[in-house]
Amino acid sequence: MKPEALSAALEAEHAAIYAYGPIGVRLDNASAADARQAEAAHRTRRDALVLRLTEMGTSPPAAAASYTLPYKVTDRAAALKLATEIEERTAAVWRAALPETTETDRASALAALCDCAVRATRWRRRAGVSPATVPFPGRVT
Amino acid sequence: MLAAAVGAAALYPIAGCGLFGDEEDKSQPPAPDPLAPLLAEALSLASQHEAAIAAFPALAERLTPVAAAHREHATALTKVIKAPAPSASASSASPAPPSGDEKSTLGALRSAEQKGQKSAAQACQAAAAERAALLGSIAAARATHLEVVR
Numbered sequence: 001m002k003p004e005a006l007s008a009a010l011e012a013e014h015a016a017i018y019a020y021g022p023i024g025v026r027l028d029n030a031s032a033a034d035a036r037q038a039e040a041a042h043r044t045r046r047d048a049l050v051l052r053l054t055e056m057g058t059s060p061p062a063a064a065a066s067y068t069l070p071y072k073v074t075d076r077a078a079a080l081k082l083a084t085e086i087e088e089r090t091a092a093v094w095r096a097a098l099p100e101t102t103e104t105d106r107a108s109a110l111a112a113l114c115d116c117a118v119r120a121t122r123w124r125r126r127a128g129v130s131p132a133t134v135p136f137p138g139r140v141t
Numbered sequence: 142m143l144a145a146a147v148g149a150a151a152l153y154p155i156a157g158c159g160l161f162g163d164e165e166d167k168s169q170p171p172a173p174d175p176l177a178p179l180l181a182e183a184l185s186l187a188s189q190h191e192a193a194i195a196a197f198p199a200l201a202e203r204l205t206p207v208a209a210a211h212r213e214h215a216t217a218l219t220k221v222i223k224a225p226a227p228s229a230s231a232s233s234a235s236p237a238p239p240s241g242d243e244k245s246t247l248g249a250l251r252s253a254e255q256k257g258q259k260s261a262a263q264a265c266q267a268a269a270a271e272r273a274a275l276l277g278s279i280a281a282a283r284a285t286h287l288e289v290v291r
Binding site: 091094095096098099100106107109110113114116117118120121122125130131132133134135136137138139 | 202206207209210213214217258262265266270271273274275276277278279280281282284285286287288289
C-alpha cells in the first residue's frame with residue numbers, strides 16, 4: 001500500500017474542487033445544480049483522503065491557493081468542457097490508485113473512478129458530445 | 142471439404158492420445174482463468190446490445206458505442222487471460238432477438254449492465270495489482286452505460 005497514489009488522488013480532488021467554482025457560474029440552473037453536487041462529492045472524497053493519509057502517518061498535501069485553468073471559462077460550452085476534463089483527469093488518478101491499493105482502499109478508489117466516469121458522461125451529454133461514453137474510463141491514451 | 146474435415150478429425154486423437162507419457166500433463170486444459178466469466182459476460186453484453194440494435198434501429202445511435210465498448214473489453218480481457226481469441230461462432234451464437242418491445246428491451250439491457258457492473262467491480266476488488274486498472278475501467282464503463290441505456 002503506497003501513500004503516493006492516495007496523495008496524488010488528494011491533489012486531483014483539490015484541483016477539481018477549485019475548478020467547479022468558475023465552472024458553476026457559467027452554467028444554466030439545471031447544470032449548476034449538477035456542478036454543486038459534483039463539487040460536494042469531490043469534497044467528500046477529499047475529506048476521506050485527508051483522514052486516510054493522516055491515519056497512514058503521511059502528511060496530506062494541502063490545496064494550492066489557486067490553480068491555473070487550462071483555458072478561460074467564459075461561457076457554458078467552456079464550462080461543460082472543463083467539467084468533463086476535470087472528471088476525466090480525476091478518474092485517471094483514481095484508476096492509477098487501483099494497482100497500488102487493496103481491500104477498502106481499493107474499494108474507495110474504484111467507487112471514485114466509477115463516480116468520476118459517470119459524471120464525465122453526464123457532462124458530455126449536457127454538452128451534446130456523442131458518444132457520451134468512453135470504452136475505458138480513466139485510461140490515459 | 143469432407144477430406145479436410147476427416148483430416149482434422151483424424152489429427153485430434155493423435156495429438157491428444159498421449160503417446161509419450163510426459164506429454165500427458167501438457168494436454169490437460171489449464172485451469173480456467175478467474176476472469177473467464179467476465180470475458181463471457183462482456184461478449185454476452187455485446188451480443189445483447191447488437192440484437193437490440195438489429196430489432197430496433199432507432200436505438201442504434203445510443204447503443205452502438207456501448208456494444209463496441211463491450212467488444213473492446215472482451216479483446217482486452219482476452220489479452221490478459223492469454224486465451225485464444227473468442228471465435229466468431231462463439232460470440233455470434235447467442236444473440237436471440239429481444240422478446241419484448243423497445244422499452245422492455247432497454248429495461249433488460251439496463252439490468253444486464255447493472256449486473257455486469259457488479260461483477261466487474263467484484264473482479265477488480267479481487268484482482269492482482271496488474272489487472273486492477275483494466276477491471277476498474279470496465280466496471281466504470283458499465284456504470285456509465287446506465288446513463289445512456291435508458
